[in-house]
Amino acid sequence: MEQDHRTLLITCFEPFGGEAENASMLAVDALPDTVGPWRLQKALLPVEFGTAGDRAIALAEEIGAEVVICVGQAAGRVAVTPELVALNLQHAPIPDNAGRSPQDVPVVPGAREAYFSTLPLRAMTEAIRAEGIPAALSYSAGLYVCNDLYYRVLHHFRGTGVRAAFIHVPAFRGTPSMEPSVAARALVLAIERIPVEAEPQPEVSGKTHG
Numbered sequence: 001m002e003q004d005h006r007t008l009l010i011t012c013f014e015p016f017g018g019e020a021e022n023a024s025m026l027a028v029d030a031l032p033d034t035v036g037p038w039r040l041q042k043a044l045l046p047v048e049f050g051t052a053g054d055r056a057i058a059l060a061e062e063i064g065a066e067v068v069i070c071v072g073q074a075a076g077r078v079a080v081t082p083e084l085v086a087l088n089l090q091h092a093p094i095p096d097n098a099g100r101s102p103q104d105v106p107v108v109p110g111a112r113e114a115y116f117s118t119l120p121l122r123a124m125t126e127a128i129r130a131e132g133i134p135a136a137l138s139y140s141a142g143l144y145v146c147n148d149l150y151y152r153v154l155h156h157f158r159g160t161g162v163r164a165a166f167i168h169v170p171a172f173r174g175t176p177s178m179e180p181s182v183a184a185r186a187l188v189l190a191i192e193r194i195p196v197e198a199e200p201q202p203e204v205s206g207k208t209h210g
């Protein structure tokens with residue numbers, strides 16, 4: 001009997017900053033169409049503040065995604081890094097692909113300071129490491145378009161049951177680097193750890209505690 005698949009949206013980014021390729025795009029392109037109970041819907045997003053998040057949200061709603069995983073490139077990192085936190089802050093060290101350079105402004109004015117992933121990132125990280133692929137839980141997705149996308153997705157889908165995470169993969173070229181096939185395998189291992197039914201999540205205010 002054919003397995004009844006659930007829908008998972010997985011996004012990646014186009015090249016930016018004058019580069020010819022983006023490791024997230026190469027890794028997502030290498031993914032299979034299904035992983036366990038999940039049917040993967042892949043989407044390429046522009047490296048643009050606001051626009052990337054709007055497109056991801058619209059597509060997730062259009063296809064009825066139960067899970068959204070956004071993938072980005074983190075040059076200089078040696079490991080695959082699931083991101084625990086999205087901050088309500090934009091700061092561009094370089095212009096995005098639309099030429100915008102926000103400087104210390106909120107992603108969503110008046111909204112909470114931060115959101116935490118609604119997927120089991122520690123279990124996902126351990127599953128990747130167990131296969132010998134470098135992986136580490138990260139507490140900062142930066143303040144560029146990756147964080148902007150992540151925050152918008154978590155903000156929009158809060159309380160709806162749609163679960164989301166962001167995962168950074170190392171660059172494909174240079175030092176350090178990671179082959180796209182290895183990064184893709186890490187993503188598969190992470191997806192395999194996602195339960196079909198949402199697990200209870202602690203309510204976190206996003207406030208800073210001393």
